[in-house]
Amino acid sequence: MQSLRTLTVAFLALFALATGLTGYATYTTARRTIAMLVDRRIAAVADTVLEDVAPGDRATILARIDTLSRRRDTGDIGFELIDPRGTWLGGNVALPRRPPVGLSTLHGTDRIAGLSTGRALVRDAGHGLRLAVIAETEPVEGYGPVRLRNAVIGFGAIALVVLGGTVMFGLLIRRRIGDMRSTAEAIVDGDLSRRVPVPAGGGAFAAQAVAFNHMLDRIVALMTSLRHVSADVAHDMRTPLARLRAKLERLANDATSTEQAAALEDAIAQCDALLAMFGAVLRITEVESGSRHAAFATIDIVSLAADVVDSLSPLATKAGQYIAMDAPPALTVTGDAGLLGQALMNLAENALNHTPAGARVRVSIHATGERATVCVEDDGLGIAPADRALALRRFGRLDASRHRPGHGLGLPLADAIARLHGGALVLDDARPGLRACFTLPVAN
Structure with missing residues (x-):
């Protein structure tokens, strides 16, 4: 059977693993959710720029970029329009590299001023023109590390609370088990009056202690009854055996033949063996009672x-x-x-x-x-x-x-x-x- 310490360590290890996985899943899900919302936003802005625009109409596209860059709700959006050769035609950002068509992620290594992490959507505007729409996924500088720190602190606090509760529960269980073990050891040593302390206020542990004590009471009663029966039989038999032995000795002293004397001596020896046996039974009863401590x-x-x-x-x-x-x-x-x-x-x-x-x-x-x-x-x-x-x-x-x-x-x-x-x-x-x-x- 595994020890309480092993079970506690195993539980804490499993809980730590589950907490870590949950924290990681929560953190990554939050990042993905933010990226998904940003993707929807830049897709909607790109639709607004290119809506009802003739393919290759750079003037209209640049005019709409200028209008959207001035609006409050889209002022934080980055725009870039390039020709088929990659030449910058206009917009409020100039990307050092050409992102692929579709959605992609931008990092600080892209060296875009004011952007640490973001998403880019590149669409074909006709006749080789490419429209890139960019938005931050971290609206505040260092927001990613802050979010990570908050997740670590939050789930760390949960882990500490559970760890403290587990340690307290383990100490409580250990104390209850210690009470039962010390009681059992005392009874084995002969102290049949020892019982498990019953916690005040009731509860499951109190009910267990009461049931355990009732069991001990019953066992002690049965042991005492058997011991008394054994001792009583041995004690009651010794007196008539002693009398029988005394009579046999008198008969042996008055024996008229060698054969009769030998038979009586054999009977006396058997009486002595029985008396020794009953004496041993009483001795065992005395020892098992624990009174010799x-x-x-x-x-x-x-x-x-x-x-x-x-x-x-x-x-x-x-x-x-x-x-x-x-x-x-x-x-x-x-x-x-x-x-x-x-x-x-x-x-x-x-x-x-x-x-x-x-x-x-x-x-x-x-x-x-x-x-x-x-x-x-x-x-x-x-x-x-x-x-x-x-x-x-x-x-x-x-x-x-x-x-x-x-x-x-x-x-x-x-x-x-x-x-x-x-x-x-x-x-x-x-x-x-x-x-x-x-x-x-x-x-x-």
Whole structure:
């Protein structure tokens, strides 16, 4: 989609082109109209001079030229009568050159005293005589440049008014879009109470803001309802599961056979898995609510990641795997240390649990501008692009991992933590293996 600036520049360019073409067309049309009116006038005067005159009657023609030159309405008309050899016979002008028969244009280069631009009409007066009738198309000296300047000023003023209006409209649109974007970003960051400001006085922008806010109210209500249902189910199930686990432990302590004790221990382990699953659901609900923003502080993400790597190194070594870290000596970010440690632990454990012996897991951290990128990658089989969305969904387990322990909430919890910190968990191809990355705001 094109940016507002690009659309504004394109509109202004098209408007400037249209204004320029309109101004040029108006200017040239005015000049042509003046030339047409002058042509009609000199044709009428030529008709008057030659009307009922015998061919070649130079005396009558010269007498009429003299009469018309003295009249007020035709005193500005130039006349010239020449013979077949081009000899000047009479009139009030003497042309340096012989214009062609018919209508033609005269310029200052023709060196006619008092004429800068004009029109000439040459007619055959009989027996080789030629009558030239001349009139100015610029009755005032420098009228052409003045007319051009007036056209430029007039259309320039229109262009400036439209330019100013477009800039003001663009700023208004930009501000409205900025309000909507900042509201959307605040909601993504967890502030579900944020709404678009409604302009006073009503109008289209106010109606749009009201409709957008109503949509947000509805979305927040649905999200809150789903979150409450999920949290309520998880919370209500934990109590009976805890009681069931306590009873199973008492039965295991009183077991009379090894087989009975083993079965009860297996049932207790399944209860623990269910309790962990419900705990993870409640944890995700807590993170998505945005209430953990209050715990944000400046922390060293490198030190936090090193603790995670050190705690998992014995498990990796025992499974014949290798885990290492690639990061600068220190890098401070703004966030919740407990949640970020949980996210790193989930990603690293996920990498170790889904790779075979001999696999290598690497935790890397680097900063770019105002964001720090944290990645956990392995050299295992990875996740196909079509399955990555499913892997980030709650309880979304791929077919290849259904036989492994777990409940499909590790990656969704890491994603929720990443979103709380203004980013998102992105799964990519490590070539081979899986790369899971999220970004954090660098502390100022």
